[in-house]
Amino acid sequence: MIKTRLATAAFAACMSLTALTASAQPTLYVGSYGGSTQTAFEKSIIPAFEKAHDVKIVYVPGNSTDTLAKLQAQKDKEELNVVLLDDGPMYQAVQFGFCDKLADAPVYHDLYPLAHMSDKAVALGVVATGLAYNTDAFRKAGLPPPTSWTALTDRRFSQKIAIPPISNTYGLQTLLMFARLNGGSETRIAPGFDALIKQVAPNVLAWEPSPGKMTELFQDGDVTLAVWGSGRVLTLAQTGFPIRFVYPKEGAMALLTAVCPVVQNRQAELSQQFVQYLLSPQVQTLLAQTQAWGPVNSKTELAPAVAATVPYGKDQIANLKTTDWAVVNEKRADWTNQWNRQVER
Structure with missing residues (x-):
């Protein structure tokens, strides 16, 4: 017991x-x-x-x-x-x-x-923000692979380009890159807007934020060139679609x-x-x-x-370019209003 x-x-x-x-x-x-x-x-x-x-x-x-x-x-x-x-x-x-x-x-x-x-x-x-292109479409059109951000201004791609809007980091970084290419920066954004409005926007079919919709635009043949992330491109490429990511010679954005x-x-x-x-x-x-x-x-x-x-x-x-987020976070609301008025019209 x-x-x-x-x-x-x-x-x-x-x-x-x-x-x-x-x-x-x-x-x-x-x-x-x-x-x-x-x-x-x-x-x-x-x-x-x-x-x-x-x-x-x-x-x-x-x-x-x-x-x-x-x-x-x-x-x-x-x-x-x-x-x-x-x-x-x-x-x-x-x-x-x-x-x-x-x-x-x-x-x-x-x-x-x-x-x-x-x-x-x-x-x-x-991940890198750069260019994505349909390799089959480029080959059939006899076009060389894009090597520069300025490919977005090429009139041969009129209405064949997709870029996310400024609400998406890919679109924001497109604006920043074109500002830098034209003598501007985060603190002097006007050259970026000027280039997008006059040189890039006429070629853009869709300002597309959705990865799923971007995928559809490529798969349906509506676009052959886009600004996108290296990870997103890899995901689509793994399905067998003929897409390739490009690090532009001026540098991709990080x-x-x-x-x-x-x-x-x-x-x-x-x-x-x-x-x-x-x-x-x-x-x-x-x-x-x-x-x-x-x-x-x-x-x-x-x-x-x-x-x-x-x-x-x-x-x-x-070679990746970084973003000055201290400036961007302060200015982004104003930039978004300007984008909506002048870029996505």
Whole structure:
């Protein structure tokens, strides 16, 4: 009887200890993109970190606007620990005070310069904004592949071009690139508008923001040339459609996926470690393979087949042009009004 009581007490103590241990396991809430990104994180990226750090990670899907809105709604009582955002919204998150300062770690010294966005946010991957063209259509028309942004002004492509609007980063970066090509910049945008209105717009069939609609325009033969992202082009090419991405000779624009630890963070140390983990060569490789995000860690080595599909390597990364989001975020509303009045008429 005594042995039974002792055994019962021991079992109860063991169960209490187990419950205490389970309840003590920290939880990390990560706000990031849905779709294929969520699948890659939950299947290939998160499990190894959970095991190594004895932590439970809850993935909270949403686009950049959704996640930024969550940070704003939860201000001073943040529930998210780490967030992934497009570079424009990430600069806003830093400006609004939602990101904590990055702790120093060796991995940061291995990153390309364009990855160092601020002391509170870092780029995680990069895709390029450049030109996409239908290789079969160009070949049948006897046209050489486009090599320059000025191909968008070529009257041979009248009503055969698609460009996303300024509400989309691809369209915004088209405006910035034409400003730069004509002596302007983010702080002097007028030359960009002038070039788009007079030289580019007459050739544009559609100012199309939807990836699905852009795909249809290509597949139906309505357009043969477009401004698009390297990742989007890869997705369409993988279906067998004859499309190719071009890094224009003047340089392609960089579109960054960024990450930061959130302020007032109950799991501050784990959040910093998770950010550092995402920048490791092994995770950078997975992101290139599954998301077509070019690695920002210079130590990442990709197989040739993967390297050919993303911005990769010192020279190609160095040739990408970055966006001054501090200026853009301040001016974008005014630019959008001007775009709607004068470009998309």
